[in-house]
Amino acid sequence: MCNKHYCFIVPPHILEELAKRGNISCKQALNDSKRFLERRRTILNNLLVREFEDGNSERFIYDSQNKNEQRLVLVRKEGDVATQDETANKAYETSGFVRDYFKDTFGLDSIDGNGLDIISNIHYGEAYNNAFWDGDEMTYGDGDGKEFTDFASAIDVVAHELAHGVTQFLSNLEYQSQPGALNEHFSDVFGTVIKQKYLKQDISEADWLIGDSVVSEGFPGVAIRSMKAPGTANEFDTQPDHMDNYYSGSSDNQGVHINSGIPNKAFYLSCLEIGIDECALIWFDTLKALWRTANFNDMLETTIATAQRLTQEKKVSDTAVDAIAKSFSKVGLTPIIA
């Protein structure tokens, strides 16, 4: 059996099925083969990530002046006093909050762990209903004022986009199908975690919505996505909350913004059991351990293994592994627990 660049005598899906049925030697063989693959993928990830100049984790806010151009006019940089432009000030403040969260909570020095400067472009395009990360920097539109408004002012949007940068440097999950849905999932996870920290909420007060502050009155819904109830945030929201409703079409890079609803729901359920701080730590360490082509099952196995390690290290509660396993089972993903 050969699968692109690696070969097995027993196909991995058979090993996995036997392992799920309790065959210890198959589980061992599966783990060994995965370890070899992970090593290979780590090397590949490092080759695919470009060299970046070292920075000082400083913020730079550029005004695109409603053109489709980046780094057009620098309006505020680290240490500058506030400007007349409230969007620039909000982008400065929120990107700083996100940077500080990753530094203070996980010891991550900026997006790349190496002090990369944080570049934000605001007022991009005309009535532009979007925000994106492009490998180097973040870019935000003002919205059309009818359905959407100022993307740069929303803490969860800023955290979501910046987290795409973090993912690029930690696991470099490719942007299609299940790895792509996981890429979106991790951005929503840190979007919602950081939003709750920013608003000083606990999980009972939180709305678990993503993008609720960028939708305007003309938008048919309350937000872009819901971690608590995927598929209910607006009239166009087709996110599933269970593998039974997994989207297998080709749109949206094979459903990267759609199928992320499944792990999103599992994260929400896990937080209800063990709290958002323990979950954030487990998810962050999981993100560090994942690789470019990891799928939902890979992520689940890695999350469980990470939770086991953190439990042994007394960094998370004894109930973490069980809570996460149950949460993923509720969305149709059943873990193998060694």
Add this chain to the structure above:
Amino acid sequence: MKYEILIEGGFTGIPKEYKGDIHLKDKTKESLFEAFEGKQKSVNTALRDGFQYHLKLIDGEEEHEARYDEKNLPLPIRQFIATISKKNK
């Protein structure tokens, strides 16, 4: 000229689709078709939440179809999409 535009992806993940007929001045049409025929800039594989644009234009016997992302969308095509988008608001 008939057009079909599909915009997918983006932070919202909500697709937009436009289909219809439009009359363009010869000069505008020429620059639009030239943009389709021009060498496409490379795809940015690190782009996350960027829009993806799929366009199809049919003008008599002439047919153009192409896909772009946020970073390699030629200006005349971006302007054409903006015109159509405003028209459909």
